[in-house]
Amino acid sequence: MNKGKFITLEGGEGVGKSTNLSYIKQLLENAGKKVVTTREPGGTPFAEKIRQLLLENADEAISEKAELLLMFAARAQHINQVIEPALAEGRWVLCDRFTDATYAYQGGGRSMDTSMIEWLEDKVQETLRPDLTLLLDAPVTVGMGRVDKRGTLDRFEQEKLSFFTKVRQTYLERAQQLPEIIKIINADQTLDKVQQEIRLSLQDILN
Numbered sequence: 725m726n727k728g729k730f731i732t733l734e735g736g737e738g739v740g741k742s743t744n745l746s747y748i749k750q751l752l753e754n755a756g757k758k759v760v761t762t763r764e765p766g767g768t769p770f771a772e773k774i775r776q777l778l779l780e781n782a783d784e785a786i787s788e789k790a791e792l793l794l795m796f797a798a799r800a801q802h803i804n805q806v807i808e809p810a811l812a813e814g815r816w817v818l819c820d821r822f823t824d825a826t827y828a829y830q831g832g833g834r835s836m837d838t839s840m841i842e843w844l845e846d847k848v849q850e851t852l853r854p855d856l857t858l859l860l861d862a863p864v865t866v867g868m869g870r871v872d873k874r875g876t877l878d879r880f881e882q883e884k885l886s887f888f889t890k891v892r893q894t895y896l897e898r899a900q901q902l903p904e905i906i907k908i909i910n911a912d913q914t915l916d917k918v919q920q921e922i923r924l925s926l927q928d929i930l931n
């Protein structure tokens with residue numbers, strides 16, 4: 725049996741990942757693929773517990789290294805329990821965020837040493853990399869404006885504008901470095917136009 729494809733969806737806060745994840749799932753299913761949708765950090769009961777630890781607003785400051793290692797601990801579990809088994813069965817895995825988010829948030833936002841992320845990526849994922857990444861991109865002020873309307877902010881959403889500016893910059897730099905894998909979708913336009921760009925970006929992988 726052919727292995728499934730691994731597609732990830734990335735972007736800063738408030739760029740419309742949830743709406744577009746459902747849309748992408750529908751497009752893949754219409755093309756006859758069996759699709760598993762999942763997310764990071766999280767995707768298994770144990771990894772969702774780690775997610776909670778990472779997102780909740782605690783009194784104790786979480787060190788950058790603890791945050792990075794927890795991201796990869798959740799990822800190791802998720803890969804082992806969900807992603808690899810699904811791909812091996814020929815299912816397509818559509819994941820809301822993956823390691824590009826670590827490069828963008830921990831590497832960019834927190835200015836952590838990228839070589840540490842690269843090392844963890846190699847050890848934890850071995851050869852697993854996304855076949856395609858759709859990067860929803862919008863100016864930081866646009867995304868944050870949408871997030872502010874949601875109410876309570878999690879530990880990341882409370883970061884400053886300068887943090888999210890670095891996140892966005894790092895995502896865009898990665899897209900430049902990996903143009904065959906990471907496709908930039910302009911998320912600062914009508915939903916119709918966003919979805920038109922998404923359809924175009926999926927053409928190659930579906931043919």
Ligand code: TMP
Nearest residue numbers: 764765795821822825826829830880881
């Ligand atoms: P979400 O709410 O968009 O699902 O993502 C949860 C938060 O976790 C989001 O603010 C980005 C952050 N995150 C990282 O900082 N590093 C990572 O590796 C991942 C997957 C998410």
